[in-house]
Amino acid sequence: MTTKVNKYAILERNIFFVFNLLVAVLSSQCTKPQLKTEEPFAKARTQQVDQLIKTFQSDFSIPGISLAMVSGDSVYCTTMGGANAANKPFTVNTPFLAGSISEPMLATAVLKLADDGKLDLDEPIVNYLPYFKMGGNSYQKITIRHLLTHTSGIPHYNIMWDMPNYNPNALEVTTRSIGSQLPEFKEPGTQVKRSPYNYDILADVICKVTHKPFEDYMKTNVFGALGMKSSSFIKVKGTAMPFKTSNWLTHTTKQDTLYPYNRENGGSGGFHTTATDIASWMFTLLNKGRARRAELFGSGFYDEVLSTRFKTGKSTAIGYGWEITEEKGQRIFLKGSQYGGFSNLVVLIPEKRIGVAVSSNIAGEFNPANLGKLVAQWLTGSALTQPKMPISLAMSKALARTGEISDAFKTFSALKKTEPNSYDFSAQALTQFGINLLHRVHNKQQALQAFQFCVQQYPNSAFAYLNLAEAYVVAKDARNTRLAISKAQVLPDDSGSKASYLSYLKENLEILEEKKS
Known part of the structure; x- marks a missing residue:
């Protein structure tokens, strides 16, 4: 009788051990964060x-x-x-x-x-x-x-x-x-x-x-x-x-x-x-x-x-x-x-x-x-909108078609009236047209005309005047460089780098004036 009791006791302990082990395993699986699976977006x-x-x-x-x-x-x-x-x-x-x-x-x-x-x-x-x-x-x-x-x-x-x-x-x-x-x-x-x-x-x-x-x-x-x-x-x-x-x-x-x-x-x-x-x-x-x-x-x-x-x-x-x-x-x-x-x-x-x-x-x-x-x-919930095209792209293509920079200016004015929401007409976008002409196409005269057009459109843009000043430096026109710099100095910084740009231009103006003297 004693032997039978001991066998049952051992069996009971083993069952209890296995049960607790299963509970522990299942508990650990429940508390472990679920791994995420990539799902497709709606069509x-x-x-x-x-x-x-x-x-x-x-x-x-x-x-x-x-x-x-x-x-x-x-x-x-x-x-x-x-x-x-x-x-x-x-x-x-x-x-x-x-x-x-x-x-x-x-x-x-x-x-x-x-x-x-x-x-x-x-x-x-x-x-x-x-x-x-x-x-x-x-x-x-x-x-x-x-x-x-x-x-x-x-x-x-x-x-x-x-x-x-x-x-x-x-x-x-x-x-x-x-x-x-x-x-x-x-x-x-x-x-x-x-x-x-x-x-x-x-x-x-x-x-x-x-x-x-x-x-x-x-x-x-x-x-x-x-x-x-x-x-x-x-x-x-x-x-x-x-x-x-x-x-x-x-x-x-x-x-x-x-x-x-x-x-x-x-x-x-x-x-x-x-x-x-x-x-x-x-x-x-x-x-x-x-x-x-x-x-x-x-x-x-x-x-x-x-x-x-x-x-x-x-x-x-x-x-x-x-x-x-x-x-x-x-x-x-x-x-x-x-x-x-x-x-x-x-x-x-x-x-x-x-x-x-x-x-x-x-x-x-x-x-x-x-x-x-x-x-x-x-x-995040906003409407999905097409990015606006820089106006410099359309102006450049107009100039390429005819060779006349006046046609580029006409394109700017026409698109601003007919497609105001399709293009970026900001001073920075317009100035980019002149930057390309000056530094990439290497047409100093047309670049100068482009920057002059830009300051006409944006007379309160320091960025426009700074670029105009650089065009005058390239043209070796010290007087107009100084005038453009003075205009930029009194206008708010809309470039994010007005101080460094001014420093660069003043240094080049000094060199230009030294050479002339």
Whole structure:
């Protein structure tokens, strides 16, 4: 009898153990956040945005353009046009150069290394790169966080790709190249000075910390985990080629012969991706990693990735590779570039789980990627509107047809009456006509006439008078240069760069007057 009781007791304990184990497993599954799955947009909405892209691509003579958008659980990608001169279709899986969208992507990798305990964001760079050096002593205080937020004070240098360096030490060459330069300000972390070198040096840090090329680390540890199968920090086969404007009157384009990639600047501008991959990336960010693939990092990590780090104005700030604006209590994360014949813009509104990315294989007078802002507004509830065409396009084509600049002015006046909502008639758009004539067509006389027409239309625009002054400098007319400068000085700044433009013009006026004397 005793033996039987013991057997029943053991059986009862085993059943109780299994029951509690099942309860624990089921409980853990219930409390674990559900992974999000991408869903398609409603057909009516995709048809709207397809028509917008088609009209935009045609009106603005854009070779190829892609759009990726996320709203809640819905994801959609679309493309139009060609990827190269042979008119290979620009598809949702066509790789393209994303320019400085590289920065928030690279920042994700750096934050992951910090999360893994492999580096400290507040440690000085010299602790990781002993050869990092600048003039003075304050450079020794520059930390990884300062590089991430462009608060290091490292000067801005134009990126060169006409003599690319693909060697293993290319990033170290970049780091060492600023050894004799002084930081822009004495105390790092006190101001924002945007420089691509911040992220090129961060790529060098990744190499030294992981003991492998940063491109390999990104491919395996970031792109692979995010499901971005076609993304890389090197140019891959089938990449879309950049185009440039070949005629600034007819605005015809041709494929560029120079591809904008140099491994020395790979960290700041070497990111290649596709519309499909960038949609996947936005979906993962907006869902804090809870995408259908797996949880790449914890949700707290994504709060850090999309965090405000340094205020740059009343409603503007900078994050880890992002520009941030605040509108109606909402943070909007932006990253855009016009780089080497490519235009890119990513817009994220985390609170609404909205993301839009627009990319094109041409850059120049206008930025095709700005279409992304209109689509983002549409996803928040606004009407979907076609971007206004710069009036300079219509005026340039009128001049190309007849050769008479008076016909360009007549086109401006006629369209302002008949199609006021289809074109951008602002002082900036009109002035662009003169800028093209002066700097691209190299017709000084017609440029001067264009700027004179602009100040007639916009007598209260400092921007118009500043450009008129530059045309007079080129014409070596010191007297009228001085008069145009004096007009611009008393008008409100509608250019955003009045002070620097005035300084440039005054310096050139002094040189002009010295030569005459």
